[in-house]
Amino acid sequence: MxxxxxxxxxxxxxxxxxxxxxxxxxxxxxxxxxxxxxxxxxxxxxxxxxxxxxxxxxxxxxxxxxxxxxxxxxxxxxxxxxxxxxxxxxxxxxxxxxxxxxxxxxxxxxxxxxxxxxxxxxxxxxxxxxxxxxxxxxxxxxxxxxxxxxxxxxxxGRPFGPQDLRAFLGADGKLRVSGGESLEQRALRGLAIHPLPRTFLPGGLNIIWGFEPHNAQTQTLVFSAMDGRVIALALVDDIYNRGAEQRRLPQEGRIRLFLRDPKALPTLLAPLQGWAAADALGMNVDCSGAQAEACRLWTRYPLPVTAYRLPCRGALERCSLALPPVTGAIPSPELFRQ
Incomplete structure (x- = not known):
């Protein structure tokens, strides 16, 4: 068998x-x-x-x-x-x-x-x-x-697939995000590994992420529901750990978050903070040992997040959303492993 x-x-x-x-x-x-x-x-x-x-x-x-x-x-x-x-x-x-x-x-x-x-x-x-x-x-x-x-x-819930991403993006997948690249192209480039790591959070939220092969600084993060429906998408650049002693992000570090329901934004920021903390620490961390102080630092670190509402017509900057403060429990960076 x-x-x-x-x-x-x-x-x-x-x-x-x-x-x-x-x-x-x-x-x-x-x-x-x-x-x-x-x-x-x-x-x-x-x-x-x-x-x-x-x-x-x-x-x-x-x-x-x-x-x-x-x-x-x-x-x-x-x-x-x-x-x-x-x-x-x-x-x-x-x-x-x-x-x-x-x-x-x-x-x-x-x-x-x-x-x-x-x-x-x-x-x-x-x-x-x-x-x-x-x-x-x-x-x-x-x-x-x-x-x-x-x-x-x-x-x-159901495993995530490229079809779920395309269903979320629709026509907005053609938006130009940087260097002439479309939103869909950039998102898929950051999900080009297999299998994609995934963490499930109590409450029904799945977090799926990946990176461009041989380029861990180009990442994509997906928030999805148990039925596979994508809730939000984040393009992540220059957040991943560059060394054990890293205590701040480089100037070019950024997270661009795309969602269709602005009301979901407050519920996503705490999970995003936990994931980004793990990412900045290089993933697979132990917050009870030598990395305890670093875990505390990064779960409080002010992230360079810009949120955008979809659909977006015209210049991307016109669709930006004001960020509320991070509220709710921040998931431990230990939960995110790859």
């Missing part, structure tokens, strides 16, 4: 960026006795018990020869699949990444978080019951991967 298509393949590709951490995973205490689990605090679980995506704690086998997971680890390590799509090592890694990323974005006490945790204990018991029987491990892991993908789709 094949588990690697669509959403699964997306996660498999992304998993290689964190592979060294996966093999260092450990399960220090039972998940089910942890206070964060009782509170359904998925982001906290992602940082502690489920650190490094321990859907099945292979790392504990390397640390503890008496671990009850030894038979499962043996099945994974000794797997010799007839097809690469049935490779237990790949499936194990993909499942860890998938579960960990969903934990990070599911929030505390949300239906999304509770759905992720609801069957995790039963899954681990089934996996332990497989022992070192590879086909059983393959089936149980595959079932869990499909289950997590279904939960993610239910609570984060």
């Amino acid at each position: 094949s588990f690697f298509s669509g959403r699964f393949l997306h996660r498999w590709v992304r998993s290689w960026a964190v592979l060294p951490a996966l093999w260092a995973a450990t399960l220090a205490v039972p998940a089910w006795a942890d206070d964060a689990f009782a509170r359904a605090d998925c982001p906290e679980l992602a940082k502690t018990i489920y650190d490094a995506h321990s859907a099945a704690p292979r790392g504990s086998c390397r640390r503890d020869p008496n671990s009850p997971w030894q038979p499962v680890c043996k099945a994974i390590d000794n797997d010799k699949p007839k097809k690469w799509t049935d490779n237990l090592r790949i499936l194990d890694t993909t499942l860890r990444v998938s579960f960990w990323e969903d934990l990070r974005q599911a929030g505390e006490g949300t239906p999304y978080c509770k759905a992720l945790l609801r069957d995790q204990q039963a899954y681990e018991k089934k996996l332990l019951a497989c022992g070192d029987h590879g086909p059983c491990v393959l089936q149980v892991m595959g079932d869990r991967l499909r289950q997590i993908a279904s939960i993610e789709k239910q609570y984060t």
Whole structure:
């Protein structure tokens, strides 16, 4: 059977960026006795018990020869699949990444978080019951991967595609934004990587972003609803981190935000601030460690944002909107990973 298509393949590709951490995973205490689990605090679980995506704690086998997971680890390590799509090592890694990323974005006490945790204990018991029987491990892991993908789709909505961007832009995609380039051309140029990173925020807001290959300073950011409808689009220039000690943006740094409903603007500025903070820090940050001060700095940093209302007729400057103050909780930069 094949588990690697669509959403699964997306996660498999992304998993290689964190592979060294996966093999260092450990399960220090039972998940089910942890206070964060009782509170359904998925982001906290992602940082502690489920650190490094321990859907099945292979790392504990390397640390503890008496671990009850030894038979499962043996099945994974000794797997010799007839097809690469049935490779237990790949499936194990993909499942860890998938579960960990969903934990990070599911929030505390949300239906999304509770759905992720609801069957995790039963899954681990089934996996332990497989022992070192590879086909059983393959089936149980595959079932869990499909289950997590279904939960993610239910609570984060339809995946974003270029057709959603074009539907949002319509005729305004022909607007000239800089250097003779149209709004649509510039937006797509900043979304030219695959897969596109995405973060779901409680409340139903998806944030999708990308960059131009070999040019991380040319980025595009999309805010979308669960049904895939684009709410706003941002063209981002010269915001991405230029070094660990960066404490201010270069003069050419700018964010041009396009939206059709000006009433949505106040609700977008706090998420934009959180994403831009992560971007200025280079993404994949840990705000509880050495980067804590930098996270505080960038979540308060005055961003060079100009907002525009669509449709726009004539010069772009005539369609600019006054920016309200940033209100509401600013998402942690930790949430944005690529």
